[in-house]
Amino acid sequence: MRELTFTAAAREALTEEMARDPSIFVVGEGIGQRGGNFNTTSGLYDLYGPMRLRDTPIVERGFIGMCTGAAMTGTRPIVDFMFVDFILDAMGELINQVAKIQYMSSGRLKMPLILRGSIGITGASATHHSGSYFPMFVNIPGFRVVVPTNAYDAKGLFKTALRGDDPVIFLEHKSLLNSKAQVPEEEYFIPFGQAAVVREGSAATVVAVGSMVRKALEACDALAAEGIAIEVIDPRTLAPLDIPTILASVHKTGRLLIMDETFQPCGIGAEIAAQVVAQGFDDLDAPIMRLNGVYTPTPYSPPLEAAVIPNPTQVLQAIRDLLAE
Amino acid sequence: MNYLALYRQMLEIRRTEEHLAKAHQAGMIPGACHTYVGQEAIATGVCAHLTHDDAVFSTHRGHGHALAKGVPPREVMAELFGRVTGCSRGRGGSMHLFAPEVGMMGTSGIVGPCILQATGAGYSARLLNKGTVGVAFFGDGASNNGAFHEGLNLAAIWDLPVIFVCENNLYATEVPFSYATRNTDMAERASTYGMNAVSVDGNDVLAVYAAAGEGIRRARAGEGPTFLDCKTYRTRAHAEGMPSLGTYRTQEELDAWKARDPITTYRAHLVSEGIASEDEFAQIEREVVAMVEESFEFAKSSPYPDPATVAEHVYSDG
Ligand SMILES: Cc1ncc(C[n+]2csc(CCOP(=O)(O)OP(=O)(O)O)c2C)c(N)n1
Ligand SMILES: [Mg+2]
Numbered sequence: 001m002r003e004l005t006f007t008a009a010a011r012e013a014l015t016e017e018m019a020r021d022p023s024i025f026v027v028g029e030g031i032g033q034r035g036g037n038f039n040t041t042s043g044l045y046d047l048y049g050p051m052r053l054r055d056t057p058i059v060e061r062g063f064i065g066m067c068t069g070a071a072m073t074g075t076r077p078i079v080d081f082m083f084v085d086f087i088l089d090a091m092g093e094l095i096n097q098v099a100k101i102q103y104m105s106s107g108r109l110k111m112p113l114i115l116r117g118s119i120g121i122t123g124a125s126a127t128h129h130s131g132s133y134f135p136m137f138v139n140i141p142g143f144r145v146v147v148p149t150n151a152y153d154a155k156g157l158f159k160t161a162l163r164g165d166d167p168v169i170f171l172e173h174k175s176l177l178n179s180k181a182q183v184p185e186e187e188y189f190i191p192f193g194q195a196a197v198v199r200e201g202s203a204a205t206v207v208a209v210g211s212m213v214r215k216a217l218e219a220c221d222a223l224a225a226e227g228i229a230i231e232v233i234d235p236r237t238l239a240p241l242d243i244p245t246i247l248a249s250v251h252k253t254g255r256l257l258i259m260d261e262t263f264q265p266c267g268i269g270a271e272i273a274a275q276v277v278a279q280g281f282d283d284l285d286a287p288i289m290r291l292n293g294v295y296t297p298t299p300y301s302p303p304l305e306a307a308v309i310p311n312p313t314q315v316l317q318a319i320r321d322l323l324a325e
Numbered sequence: 326m327n328y329l330a331l332y333r334q335m336l337e338i339r340r341t342e343e344h345l346a347k348a349h350q351a352g353m354i355p356g357a358c359h360t361y362v363g364q365e366a367i368a369t370g371v372c373a374h375l376t377h378d379d380a381v382f383s384t385h386r387g388h389g390h391a392l393a394k395g396v397p398p399r400e401v402m403a404e405l406f407g408r409v410t411g412c413s414r415g416r417g418g419s420m421h422l423f424a425p426e427v428g429m430m431g432t433s434g435i436v437g438p439c440i441l442q443a444t445g446a447g448y449s450a451r452l453l454n455k456g457t458v459g460v461a462f463f464g465d466g467a468s469n470n471g472a473f474h475e476g477l478n479l480a481a482i483w484d485l486p487v488i489f490v491c492e493n494n495l496y497a498t499e500v501p502f503s504y505a506t507r508n509t510d511m512a513e514r515a516s517t518y519g520m521n522a523v524s525v526d527g528n529d530v531l532a533v534y535a536a537a538g539e540g541i542r543r544a545r546a547g548e549g550p551t552f553l554d555c556k557t558y559r560t561r562a563h564a565e566g567m568p569s570l571g572t573y574r575t576q577e578e579l580d581a582w583k584a585r586d587p588i589t590t591y592r593a594h595l596v597s598e599g600i601a602s603e604d605e606f607a608q609i610e611r612e613v614v615a616m617v618e619e620s621f622e623f624a625k626s627s628p629y630p631d632p633a634t635v636a637e638h639v640y641s642d643g
Contacts, residue, residue: 022452022453023452023453025448025452051451051452052452054483056479057478057479057482059475059478059479061441061471061472061475062441062444062471062472062475062476062478062479063479064441065438065440065441065442065444065445065472065475065476066441066442066444066445066448066476066479067445067448068438068441068442068445069380069382069430069441069442069443069444069445069446069448069449069459070445070446070448070449070452071445072380072425072430072431072442072445072446073380073430073445073446073449073450073457073459074449074453074455075448075449075452075453077445077448092435092438093438093441096433096434096435096438097433097435097438097442101431102638102639102640102641103416103638103639104413104416104417104421104423104431105413105416105417105423105425105431105638106413106414106416106423106637106638107637107638107641107643108423108425108426109423109425109430109431110641111641141639142639142640144640164641165641166640166641
């Protein structure tokens with residue numbers, strides 16, 4: 001089967017859906033002829049023109065508010081925000097409007113608005129280009145929050161986002177954009193709320209989010225050499241969150257570690273832990289553990305940046321600590 | 326030109342608001358209530374040109390916009406009373422009135438976003454070649470918010486079919502417009518974004534009707550957005566339960582504006598021009614009062630929403 005990068009796979013989803021549905025349009029800075037800072041739209045301007053590949057001024061609140069109104073009146077806007085840090089300028093629009101319109105209108109208005117762009121700490125991007133912030137979005141009723149970790153998932157989840165009627169925050173970790181995976185030619189969709197068991201095992205369960213999936217798998221390779229089989233789960237969507245798959249795994253392993261590059265307090269790990277304790281307490285043979293990035297803004301200097309995110313040694317140690325409990 | 330329809334619409338808003346104000350005093354409205362009394366000519370003159378396919382986005386002082394756009398008074402009242410028969414089924418209240426069936430795309434408890442959302446409705450209209458317009462109603466206070474500047478600029482650079490209706494009633498809560506900006510010429514501020522911007526007497530329904538008609542004609546013809554700077558005054562308190570004068574305005578000022586009441590001056594104009602007779606006005610008054618009273622009874626006797634439905638409609642699948 002052919003291999004595509006994460007970015008190319010997501011772009012293929014977009015290309016297919018734009019051909020199918022003339023109400024889809026994309027807004028963002030440099031997403032027209034330039035094709036996007038991360039090549040998210042390259043080639044599309046020539047196919048679909050300026051009304052559907054709409055270059056914007058630097059006005060994040062403005063174009064997100066505009067797309068909110070557009071989504072209420074029959075079109076399907078995609079905001080290509082480049083770095084999630086930039087849409088913090090539009091948090092009022094996102095939380096007070098985008099997330100609440102369906103509810104306020106008692107379901108008579110839909111909000112098919114997609115916000116997509118990069119997240120994550122990598123490459124000395126420094127603190128205004130390294131955010132993830134998905135715990136904040138997950139906290140808000142009304143959003144779908146999607147964090148794909150490979151090309152195959154990126155395409156299938158993006159297709160689902162483009163067919164749905166809910167606002168979707170589609171977050172693409174910068175360290176994964178060029179990673180390749182097999183992507184079939186045939187059309188497929190990945191439903192929201194369905195975690196992937198990316199590695200099977202029986203000794204412990206690791207739920208890894210975003211960039212931590214690859215790191216978890218690397219650590220598990222090392223442990224497999226010692227005859228220890230760890231199960232790794234990639235939730236893929238954080239809202240909705242597939243708790244049943246995690247519970248089923250914990251039922252089997254009795255141990256749970258949640259790995260996430262973003263900070264600990266009120267993060268996705270806290271939520272998963274609380275739900276597993278509430279629903280799977282009797283399955284647990286050890287305390288639930290978390291491994292997170294350091295609770296700090298993201299520093300620039302490479303050694304400092306590296307100190308913020310869990311490194312391979314820490315990942316391996318965290319799993320060993322869990323097994324030793 | 327249906328002169329009496331404009332009169333009837335203004336009166337419907339006025340009588341509905343008066344009922345709501347009394348209901349608020351009587352403790353029948355559990356939340357906030359910002360009335361539109363004194364500003365009726367603006368929603369009336371603008372919405373007279375709109376169909377249900379045109380999209381209106383409004384703000385905290387939005388009862389008049391909803392009514393003029395075609396939301397029945399009974400649904401507005403029921404919403405303020407928190408009943409399931411309200412236009413938002415009890416999920417919204419005074420500041421979140423939704424009736425997409427008639428193109429009322431919502432009022433907002435946040436000052437500003439309606440300006441951006443109307444711009445987006447203009448974008449949809451262009452992309453889908455609908456021939457419709459997006460309309461934003463907002464106050465002078467919103468003109469100092471980033472949404473104003475961002476929305477006007479976007480609508481202007483893309484020639485979107487949007488009508489920005491600023492209801493300049495001189496105060497934002499208790500803050501005079503002259504305190505909040507160095508340039509109190511609202512139309513000039515808008516025109517710096519390169520759009521058609523006109524000032525109009527917001528208490529003169531025929532003036533609003535004419536200016537809005539021209540702006541909407543331009544928008545539908547692809548000639549871009551129009552900004553209407555409607556000069557007006559709210560004659561009740563900012564919100565029910567607050568003082569009418571407070572420390573920020575004088576009795577003389579209030580009286581001077583009451584003398585320019587948009588409904589009584591319009592009625593006098595129609596009589597003096599021989600367009601309508603006192604008998605016709607008396608008839609309209611009876612009909613409107615009966616309808617508003619019926620609406621009030623309907624709202625009062627409507628059931629509350631079922632608490633078991635509280636989490637419905639967070640997402641599109643229920
Ligand atoms: C973003 C935001 N800030 C503050 C408020 C509180 N607030 C409600 S109405 C209002 C004044 C608005 O004035 P204006 O826009 O002139 O409208 P008016 O009330 O005069 O009709 C304020 C400050 C709000 N609703 N939203
Ligand atoms: Mg005002």
